[in-house]
Amino acid sequence: MRQGRIFLMNDVVGTLMECSRSADWKFRMRCPRCGSSISDIQTRPSCVNYNCDYSDAGFPVVDGQPVLIDFESSVFDRRLYHRDNGSVMPRDVAGQSIGTRLHRFTFGENPVAAKNCEKFLDLLKQKTARPVVLVVGGGTVGSGADCLYDDPDVEVVGTDVFSTDNTALVADAHKLPFEDATFDGVWIQAVLVSGAGHGRGRNPSGAAPERHCLCRNTLHAAGTRTRL
Numbered sequence: 001m002r003q004g005r006i007f008l009m010n011d012v013v014g015t016l017m018e019c020s021r022s023a024d025w026k027f028r029m030r031c032p033r034c035g036s037s038i039s040d041i042q043t044r045p046s047c048v049n050y051n052c053d054y055s056d057a058g059f060p061v062v063d064g065q066p067v068l069i070d071f072e073s074s075v076f077d078r079r080l081y082h083r084d085n086g087s088v089m090p091r092d093v094a095g096q097s098i099g100t101r102l103h104r105f106t107f108g109e110n111p112v113a114a115k116n117c118e119k120f121l122d123l124l125k126q127k128t129a130r131p132v133v134l135v136v137g138g139g140t141v142g143s144g145a146d147c148l149y150d151d152p153d154v155e156v157v158g159t160d161v162f163s164t165d166n167t168a169l170v171a172d173a174h175k176l177p178f179e180d181a182t183f184d185g186v187w188i189q190a191v192l193v194s195g196a197g198h199g200r201g202r203n204p205s206g207a208a209p210e211r212h213c214l215c216r217n218t219l220h221a222a223g224t225r226t227r228l
Helices: 053-057 098-107 111-125 146-150 204-214
Strands: 065-068 132-136 155-160 169-171 185-188
Touching: 111 146, 111 185
Parallel strands: 065 169, 132 155, 132 185, 155 169
Antiparallel strands: none
């Protein structure tokens, strides 16, 4: 089981400032190594910066989704995405396995996350009628996050380290591949950050500053529980 947490920018729940937004977040995806634009995003994604290693190497594509991971600074291996969706274990994405249902029956839903999600949406809609929300750890719909996915006025952009029907792209939360201030809000769920040193310049604590850059002075929240 992985436990989510609440992250509040500047420790102020109600502070939301207007984000500069693109008409389409897809045009604001960036190379996780150097921050340059990405070309051929659906077929053979590659960095437009000729001095970047990913200009020649490019990025994998799994299930039609670009895998925008800087493998040299990540614990994830590029080879994982050559043969499968990137997951090293079976995932109960639909939440219907015996183990998941038994867990739900034993522990119930997550009322804290559900309340946080409602507050999150309410604050977002005070600023924009149709918010675009990045979900980090969005391979599955987390317990308590249903209102986020069920709201027809919210565009959810799911990311995870493996591809599912709930994700739009595969990315490492330590280096999220977007321009600053791309999203109206960031919902973080079921994200496990290891404190162990992994070598090759990996930065396990890097996910925290990433969420602050993606949306300026916006509420970042999560509180979901998901079975591994």
